[in-house]
Amino acid sequence: MGYIDAESVRKTVRDLCIQACTVLPDDVLSALRRSRDAEGKSLAGDIMDMLLENAEIAAGEKVPICQDTGLVHVFLDLGRDVTMKGDLFQAVVEGVALGYTEGYLRKSVVDDPLFDRVNTKDNSPPVIHLELVPGSDLTITVMPKGTGSENMSRLAMLTPAAGPEGVKRFVLDTVKNAGANACPPMIVGVGVGGMMDKAAYLAKRALLRRIGERNPDDRVAALETELLREINELGIGPAGLGGSTTALWVAIETYPTHIGALPVAVNLQCHAARRATAVLRPESVSCEWDLPKRDALNGKGGGKDER
Amino acid sequence: MSADSRAIAPEHPQSVHRHAASAQSSSWAGAKEIRMPFDDETLKAVAELRAGDKALLYGTMYTARDAAHKRIVNALSEGKPLPFEVAGQVIYYAGPCPAPPGKAIGSLGPTTSGRMDPYAPILMANGLKGMVGKGERSQEVKDAIVKHGAVYFVAVGGAGALLSRTVTEATVVAYPELGPEAVYRLQVSGFPVVVGIDSRGNDVYIRN
Numbered sequence: 001m002g003y004i005d006a007e008s009v010r011k012t013v014r015d016l017c018i019q020a021c022t023v024l025p026d027d028v029l030s031a032l033r034r035s036r037d038a039e040g041k042s043l044a045g046d047i048m049d050m051l052l053e054n055a056e057i058a059a060g061e062k063v064p065i066c067q068d069t070g071l072v073h074v075f076l077d078l079g080r081d082v083t084m085k086g087d088l089f090q091a092v093v094e095g096v097a098l099g100y101t102e103g104y105l106r107k108s109v110v111d112d113p114l115f116d117r118v119n120t121k122d123n124s125p126p127v128i129h130l131e132l133v134p135g136s137d138l139t140i141t142v143m144p145k146g147t148g149s150e151n152m153s154r155l156a157m158l159t160p161a162a163g164p165e166g167v168k169r170f171v172l173d174t175v176k177n178a179g180a181n182a183c184p185p186m187i188v189g190v191g192v193g194g195m196m197d198k199a200a201y202l203a204k205r206a207l208l209r210r211i212g213e214r215n216p217d218d219r220v221a222a223l224e225t226e227l228l229r230e231i232n233e234l235g236i237g238p239a240g241l242g243g244s245t246t247a248l249w250v251a252i253e254t255y256p257t258h259i260g261a262l263p264v265a266v267n268l269q270c271h272a273a274r275r276a277t278a279v280l281r282p283e284s285v286s287c288e289w290d291l292p293k294r295d296a297l298n299g300k301g302g303g304k305d306e307r
Numbered sequence: 308m309s310a311d312s313r314a315i316a317p318e319h320p321q322s323v324h325r326h327a328a329s330a331q332s333s334s335w336a337g338a339k340e341i342r343m344p345f346d347d348e349t350l351k352a353v354a355e356l357r358a359g360d361k362a363l364l365y366g367t368m369y370t371a372r373d374a375a376h377k378r379i380v381n382a383l384s385e386g387k388p389l390p391f392e393v394a395g396q397v398i399y400y401a402g403p404c405p406a407p408p409g410k411a412i413g414s415l416g417p418t419t420s421g422r423m424d425p426y427a428p429i430l431m432a433n434g435l436k437g438m439v440g441k442g443e444r445s446q447e448v449k450d451a452i453v454k455h456g457a458v459y460f461v462a463v464g465g466a467g468a469l470l471s472r473t474v475t476e477a478t479v480v481a482y483p484e485l486g487p488e489a490v491y492r493l494q495v496s497g498f499p500v501v502v503g504i505d506s507r508g509n510d511v512y513i514r515n
Contacts, residue, residue: 043359043501046334050466050499053333058468064414067404067467067487104413106404106487117374119486148419148441148464180512181419181442183464235514239463240442241359241501242514272465 002282004138006086012278013095016142017072018103020276021064024055027211028187028248028273035185035238035245044243051238051271066272069105070144072096072126073204079135082282089128092140097122108147129201138280141208149186149268152178155200158262164223167192167264168230174266175231175247180240183270185248187211188231191265193255203267206251208275215252224250238271248273335361335499342366343495344395345436353436353458356502358509362460364498368397368439370491372418375482376426379490383433390481390490394434397460401439402487403477404467412477412493414467417441420459424448431455439500443512453508460500461511473498 024032032055036048058065074092078084100107100123109124110117133139154174158166171190178186191202214221228250237243248271257263338361342349356362369391371379382389400420404413420440427438428451436457441464444452452459462470476494483489503511 043361046361047463049334050463050469054466054469057472058414061468063407063410063468063471064404065468066465067402067414067416067471068418069404104405104407106402106413108402108487119488121486151419179443180461180464181421183441239461239501240512241461270465 003083003085004280004282006084006088006091008280009088009091009138009140010095010098012140012280013074013092013142014099014102016140016276016278017096017099017105017144018062020142020144020274021069021103021105022062023059023276024065024272025275028271029055031211031248032185032271035248039238039243039245042243043241044237044245047238047241048245064105065274066146066270067106068108068146068148069100069123070146071109072123073143073145074126074128075141075143075205075208076128076130077133077139078130079137080132081136082138092126092128093124096126097124136282139277140280141275141277143208143275146270146272149178149182149270152182153203153265153267155196155263155265157196158264160260160262162262166262168223168227170264171227171266172230172234174268175236176234178268179236182268183272184236184240185238185245185271187269187273188227188247188250189267189269190250190252191267192252192263193257194263195258195261196263196265198255199263199265200267202253202255203265206253207267207269207273209251211249213251217254220252220254224252335363338363338499340365343368343397343437345397346395350436350456354456354506356458356505358502358505358511360502362500362502364397364439364460364495364500366495368399368437368493368495369480370399370401370403370493372400372402372488373422374485374488375490376423378482380426380429383429391492393430395436396434397437397439398430398435399439399493403471403491404487406477410471412471412474412491415471415474416467417462417464420444427451431457443510444504449504449508449510452504453506456506458502458506459504461503462498462500470498
């Protein structure tokens with residue numbers, strides 16, 4: 001039986017970091033184009049034009065879309081039948097360091113958050129999330145996340161009485177409070193259930209969903225649609241300067257919770273919604289720059305695609 | 308190389324980069340042109356700007372974000388020399404990506420201005436006339452803008468690749484050890500902004 005070696009992981013993560021920071025995913029680009037058309041002739045429309053022109057320059061010149069090339073999140077979906085040769089986590093850390101150094105990406109990580117705050121100089125370490133999934137592939141998704149949107153993300157430990165209305169209100173308040181700081185038009189990732197850590201993780205994972213892909217549960221999908229409409233009625237608009245495009249998409253992920261709990265996390269993502277994915281198989285690497293199927297997220301089956 | 312190895316290629320930003328000027332976004336064609344630093348004539352033009360106006364910036368501005376602000380304000384309070392003469396100048400809240408070969412600077416868009424709110428009034432009291440960033444400002448900052456006849460410009464967050472094309476020259480003038488948080492002196496040509504808070508205290512983010 002074959003194996004996946006640490007060296008291919010390292011090289012792949014390096015390439016994914018550079019790809020993610022410079023080339024906006026297709027679904028995000030299409031959503032920006034649709035929103036641009038909706039804004040017509042206005043300052044909002046001019047800003048959307050600027051964002052589209054910016055994405056074109058970045059991809060064409062292989063320069064970062066945004067200077068905040070973020071703290072890297074690496075999602076590892078490791079097939080149960082995969083045999084790894086070498087240290088998987090170390091390979092990921094080294095891949096990030098290589099990508100950020102060789103790709104002229106900004107190093108935005110400080111070593112000690114409380115006291116010294118000294119830059120690590122290579123953007124390591126990333127935040128790594130490992131999940132075991134069926135099969136013999138290793139799917140690696142890199143998501144560089146900037147602080148503009150991350151600092152405006154929120155978590156609330158609601159009580160069951162709050163219900164879906166309480167969740168909606170909290171999401172809307174979070175977006176309103178974020179305003180221009182989160183670099184709208186944003187993508188809103190919502191995690192509901194589990195306890196505080198699980199809700200936050202689900203919210204982040206929700207941001208990996210392609211724009212247009214809804215939650216397979218019809219009631220959750222309806223809540224996503226409702227929230228997207230109400231967020232866009234807030235009038236915050238592109239760059240927070242007014243307009244009808246405040247969010248490009250809302251994605252909600254859920255998980256069972258305690259009888260006394262209703263945790264909800266809102267993870268905001270800016271319009272530079274960067275991510276890149278590769279699938280590694282024993283002795284083969286296929287960089288699709290594309291997303292894993294939704295069933296890899298929660299073991300819940302595929303989502304409905306309504307792009 | 309180990310996971311702890313943090314010194315693969317320490318950043319040594321070249322002290323001077325030069326690059327040919329390139330055109331700004333066409334959506335800003337016809338916007339008011341503002342020269343930096345502000346002389347008396349420019350200050351008159353700045354006083355005429357209103358929140359929501361588009362403008363194109365030309366000339367010199369300095370980058371500074373969280374760590375640099377802390378150091379500059381500490382230097383002020385201790386009576387130590389500043390990395391640049393603040394009077395009449397414009398500070399851009401930004402930290403660039405490293406310059407790839409052949410470019411003056413890497414991507415360079417604005418960071419969230421609110422984090423610099425505790426420092427901005429002190430700098431304006433010392434002559435700072437302009438700030439460029441993104442997002443809302445505190446009442447204290449607005450009051451200082453009105454008091455000192457300054458202006459707050461908003462740049463479009465996440466448009467760093469496009470904005471960096473207007474930078475013709477970038478020089479590290481202080482705190483190189485801070486990496487992306489070092490103070491850079493930038494020469495810009497047609498840097499597109501929207502007036503965020505004008506000298507009368509009107510705020511583009513407050514919509515009726």
